[in-house]
Amino acid sequence: MYLGLDVGGTHTDAVIIDKSGVIAHTKVATTHHNLLECINEAFKNVLTGIDPSHIKRVNLSTTLTTNAIIENKCEEVGIFVSGGPGINPAHYSIGNYYFIIDGQIDHRGTEITLLNLHQLEKALKKCRKKDIKVYTVVSKFSTRNPIHEQYIQQKLSDADFVSVGHTMSGNLNFPRRIATAYYNAAVWRLYNTFSYAIEESLKSLGVIAPVNILKADGGTIPLHVSRSIPVESILSGPAASVIGTMALCNITQDAVMLDIGGTSCDIALFADGAPLIEKDGIRLNTHNTLVRSLKTKSIGIGGDSAIKVDGTAVTAGPQRLGMSMAEGGQNPTIIDALNVIGTINFKNTARSQEGLSSLEKKSGIPAQTIAQQAITYALDIIYNEVMAMIDEVNSRPVYTIHEFLKGKVLQPKTIYLIGGPAKTLAFHITQRFGWNVKVPPYSQVANAIGAAVARTTVDIELFADTQRCRLLVPNLNVNIRIPQDYDVDNAIEDATNYMMQFLESIGVDERERQIEILQVYAFNMVDGFETTGKNIRVHCQVKPGILHQCRDILKI
Amino acid sequence: MQRYTEDMKAKSTLGVVFFPAFDWAIHPLHPEREERLLYTLDQLNEEGVFDIEGIYQYKPDIASYDDIMRTHFCFPDVSKVTTQSHLISAGGTIKAANLVMDHIVNKSFALVRPPGHHAMKVVHGARGFCNINIEAVMVEYIREHYPVKKIAIVDTDCHHGDGTQDIYWHDRDVLYISMHQDGRTLYPGTGAIHELGGPNALGTTINIPLPPNTSDEGFLMAMQRVVLPILKDFKPDIIINSAGQDNHYSDPITNMNFSALGYAQLTEMLNADIAVLEGGYSIQGALPYVNLGITLAMAGLDYSYVHEPDYSQKDLSQDKEITKYIKRLCDQVLKRYEECKKPSFKLMPGNYDVRKKEIYYDTDNIREMQLESIMVCDECRGVLKIETTSTVNPLCLGIEIPLNACDRCQKEGYRLLDHALSGDRYKYVQLIDRRNKKYVLY
Numbered sequence: 001m002y003l004g005l006d007v008g009g010t011h012t013d014a015v016i017i018d019k020s021g022v023i024a025h026t027k028v029a030t031t032h033h034n035l036l037e038c039i040n041e042a043f044k045n046v047l048t049g050i051d052p053s054h055i056k057r058v059n060l061s062t063t064l065t066t067n068a069i070i071e072n073k074c075e076e077v078g079i080f081v082s083g084g085p086g087i088n089p090a091h092y093s094i095g096n097y098y099f100i101i102d103g104q105i106d107h108r109g110t111e112i113t114l115l116n117l118h119q120l121e122k123a124l125k126k127c128r129k130k131d132i133k134v135y136t137v138v139s140k141f142s143t144r145n146p147i148h149e150q151y152i153q154q155k156l157s158d159a160d161f162v163s164v165g166h167t168m169s170g171n172l173n174f175p176r177r178i179a180t181a182y183y184n185a186a187v188w189r190l191y192n193t194f195s196y197a198i199e200e201s202l203k204s205l206g207v208i209a210p211v212n213i214l215k216a217d218g219g220t221i222p223l224h225v226s227r228s229i230p231v232e233s234i235l236s237g238p239a240a241s242v243i244g245t246m247a248l249c250n251i252t253q254d255a256v257m258l259d260i261g262g263t264s265c266d267i268a269l270f271a272d273g274a275p276l277i278e279k280d281g282i283r284l285n286t287h288n289t290l291v292r293s294l295k296t297k298s299i300g301i302g303g304d305s306a307i308k309v310d311g312t313a314v315t316a317g318p319q320r321l322g323m324s325m326a327e328g329g330q331n332p333t334i335i336d337a338l339n340v341i342g343t344i345n346f347k348n349t350a351r352s353q354e355g356l357s358s359l360e361k362k363s364g365i366p367a368q369t370i371a372q373q374a375i376t377y378a379l380d381i382i383y384n385e386v387m388a389m390i391d392e393v394n395s396r397p398v399y400t401i402h403e404f405l406k407g408k409v410l411q412p413k414t415i416y417l418i419g420g421p422a423k424t425l426a427f428h429i430t431q432r433f434g435w436n437v438k439v440p441p442y443s444q445v446a447n448a449i450g451a452a453v454a455r456t457t458v459d460i461e462l463f464a465d466t467q468r469c470r471l472l473v474p475n476l477n478v479n480i481r482i483p484q485d486y487d488v489d490n491a492i493e494d495a496t497n498y499m500m501q502f503l504e505s506i507g508v509d510e511r512e513r514q515i516e517i518l519q520v521y522a523f524n525m526v527d528g529f530e531t532t533g534k535n536i537r538v539h540c541q542v543k544p545g546i547l548h549q550c551r552d553i554l555k556i
Numbered sequence: 557m558q559r560y561t562e563d564m565k566a567k568s569t570l571g572v573v574f575f576p577a578f579d580w581a582i583h584p585l586h587p588e589r590e591e592r593l594l595y596t597l598d599q600l601n602e603e604g605v606f607d608i609e610g611i612y613q614y615k616p617d618i619a620s621y622d623d624i625m626r627t628h629f630c631f632p633d634v635s636k637v638t639t640q641s642h643l644i645s646a647g648g649t650i651k652a653a654n655l656v657m658d659h660i661v662n663k664s665f666a667l668v669r670p671p672g673h674h675a676m677k678v679v680h681g682a683r684g685f686c687n688i689n690i691e692a693v694m695v696e697y698i699r700e701h702y703p704v705k706k707i708a709i710v711d712t713d714c715h716h717g718d719g720t721q722d723i724y725w726h727d728r729d730v731l732y733i734s735m736h737q738d739g740r741t742l743y744p745g746t747g748a749i750h751e752l753g754g755p756n757a758l759g760t761t762i763n764i765p766l767p768p769n770t771s772d773e774g775f776l777m778a779m780q781r782v783v784l785p786i787l788k789d790f791k792p793d794i795i796i797n798s799a800g801q802d803n804h805y806s807d808p809i810t811n812m813n814f815s816a817l818g819y820a821q822l823t824e825m826l827n828a829d830i831a832v833l834e835g836g837y838s839i840q841g842a843l844p845y846v847n848l849g850i851t852l853a854m855a856g857l858d859y860s861y862v863h864e865p866d867y868s869q870k871d872l873s874q875d876k877e878i879t880k881y882i883k884r885l886c887d888q889v890l891k892r893y894e895e896c897k898k899p900s901f902k903l904m905p906g907n908y909d910v911r912k913k914e915i916y917y918d919t920d921n922i923r924e925m926q927l928e929s930i931m932v933c934d935e936c937r938g939v940l941k942i943e944t945t946s947t948v949n950p951l952c953l954g955i956e957i958p959l960n961a962c963d964r965c966q967k968e969g970y971r972l973l974d975h976a977l978s979g980d981r982y983k984y985v986q987l988i989d990r991r992n993k994k995y996v997l998y
Binding site: 084288398400405535 | 564575579584589590594601602603613616618844857861863864
């Protein structure tokens, strides 16, 4: 049995899955002031009548860190940044204790200027005076050479926690590295307290299974691993729905997922059945990060989007002014419009009619027309956003002639529709897109199902420079010497091995260690008339998807 | 939490068309190889340039054969003198043009390879690492699709852009200004101050041959004293920068002392609408920083922190003698520019002005002989006829009826074509009829 739990904005959902499919599910109100409360309640509910010792795996998607960052309930962090020339690192200032330490590493990873130890000492003194306990250390090009970060880290041996830039991701992006490592330190204490509490409550309920945390890329990491990278737990909600959709429908082709809720509609894309991943990382609270995520977009159209009439223009959303009138709300919504034109027959249809009639009185436009136009308006927005997203993916920059001429073009012709009002809108969505529209069963708890069945994911970027005789896998903290005759085959083999070792070390089942090589570049480095070495980059991942055990039990 | 995000919003929105062609090289050890833009990409990515609000990255388009044949006479045909990489590189400049002309962004930068400014009107193969003149393909694309009349190309590559000069030699609507290392000291050898344009377009070709070891000071002086005043006088609708980066002090095949900061300052002064990468082969020591500087300067962002790693250890001050020489050079160039406005001896309209040219294609080792005839005309740019033969092609003919050709030149163009096709003097004949948008190879 697999237990999945997803903390959402309004509801917290939990499901248990076994051979016979979804055998228990529950929905409780999310308690924002203390997430443990609703999580424990959902655990208790869903485990009612089930032997907790049969649970094999618990996967959890929470909004804890996301909310802490958005609401600025973060711990003070001492941030040491060594930038060197380029864009002035003062532009990336974050937090209240941001210090720039002179020092420079270039794009090859060559140390050009040493760290300014005097500045470092001064900054350290200031932080200690303020009793700061968590720190972030980031240097430019630290994924090519982490020496500056490591040096400062050593100086911080008395700190409770140090978030080190190059361990966040192997990607290049200094400003994102700063924001990511900063968030990681800022939520560290909060997250750790929470994670121990979760373990305790599961123990007290008799659950002894390993606990995993869902990430924004739709994969999980073991709870104990996540304690040093809590930032990986941000914005996992949309990913839960995407993986849930994959679990409920056997997606093999290009497709679109629409998760339509009360307030908003989340869009995700699949290429040949695999969810698309955001190129660099997810954006949170005006900062771009290196946290890998699925490519999703949220727009302000949902079943409860309020209908507005302004002159002759009928619009809907992005505000939600409560539930539909059919459900006892005060303002007519899309759901009411669907009731009025007769697509659905949902709860109190007379109230829906009443709501649109009042708009008719104010505007002089017939209620039927308003209803029709509001639906058309909402569908147009969804349609245009989906098309823009597909277009964006297809016009992503490519860097080789091969990719330019032979690259994949995304051409979805199927929509998977999930969420509360999914069924009610299926007919209209089919008409608007002219595509195949599918509404899977259990679509209301697809998010929790997604959490339950998500597999552990990791992605690494191996960087080898045979002139400098260096190999780095930054986020696995690998930094070793390699011989000058090291080649691209060695690199692919090493990337695979490092990944395997890591997966094994964190307890990932052998069947789930399926490594995919995403990109391999090998450049001859030339100086004058001679080849001086090779510059090799290998990017590989365990791609987001469904646990093999769950594929078996869900028969997909 | 405080963040100075407001500084980091581009004052001019900028579209960067980035195409490093990581799978294409002239040959593995050639300067024009896969690795060329690798470190530039690393630097731009690490700086998070594409996350800056108002800077966007775009994929290039691919140029069509019509796009090439509108600009060049290709013998034996386009497919034999280009590869996909050239079409994508040219397509990158077309994308850059569309972005600006369609007002999607204020400015654009085609950071593409291979380069193009040594490719001349007639193409038999590659010279100076160039097959297709990517700026010219862009300029002709713009003039065919948008109501633009006057265009200025300012070439800041260290090598004289003899290809671009050749293509616009007779075109008074395109001002070509080149700042380069003096041709007496560097390939391709041309670009002297007396090269000022053909009989119908005198004064719309300007050359500023700078002496070896010119520093930031000298480049910016030439900008201030010559380039900006002439631009002001010409009043172009669009300014294009052929942004070669081999004036850099670390470039392995040139002798100048220009820095990344200097390039950024020049970019800010020039305020070009579209920049196109040309040469530049110090791929580790210069390109990452110069490209970053140009990108920030075009977007109107602070570039004062952009330095090369070894910048502080270098003495890049300019010798007093060089400064003096550049001052005199600037005066001379301006004087000649002004003289072009005065009436001078010219053939009567309706007659052909003939040039004989010998062209060497260093990259492909081809020798070409040309007889170029331009109809002297007061009404239009004049019909152009080029008879060409090379070590790879027998005698071929190119006929161009220019954009907005007068009736006489149009008629003359077709008379030339009929005459050429009635005999068997030429192996191939290509017609460029800009009036009717007809580009045909016979």
